Amino acid sequence: MEFLSAFVPDAQRAVGEMARVLVPGGRVVLGELGRFSVWAAERRVRGWLGASTWRRAQFWSRSELAALARGAGLHAANVRGSVFFPPSGVAARLVAPVEPLLTRLHAPGAAFLALAADKPESRP
Numbered sequence: 001m002e003f004l005s006a007f008v009p010d011a012q013r014a015v016g017e018m019a020r021v022l023v024p025g026g027r028v029v030l031g032e033l034g035r036f037s038v039w040a041a042e043r044r045v046r047g048w049l050g051a052s053t054w055r056r057a058q059f060w061s062r063s064e065l066a067a068l069a070r071g072a073g074l075h076a077a078n079v080r081g082s083v084f085f086p087p088s089g090v091a092a093r094l095v096a097p098v099e100p101l102l103t104r105l106h107a108p109g110a111a112f113l114a115l116a117a118d119k120p121e122s123r124p
Helices: 011-021 038-048 052-056 062-071 089-104
Strands: 027-033 075-082 112-118
Touching: 011 027, 011 062, 027 038, 027 062, 038 052, 062 075, 062 112, 075 089
Parallel strands: none
Antiparallel strands: 027 112, 075 112
């Protein structure tokens, strides 16, 4: 099950419902907009300037995503980030060769975060 809660008014409630219907031992992947990236800064400015999509968007840190999963009774197994370059084609070409390394190192500044969270097995 995959989900992006950046535009959901009550993310905790939504993730709680996902956890409720997820089979024991199942996994959910939350894909979210990273809080600490150049992309997030640009999107926030666009929201302040009137872009309704970005005015409503919620940006997340790794720890906030893990807390969101834990609040729903899930075990946060792994959080990965990607897209470490600014919104520029030139920058993308320059950073592309080291992007996999930045992802493995859990470097700050990812524009996109993905959290894998597991529902504990039910006990007999």
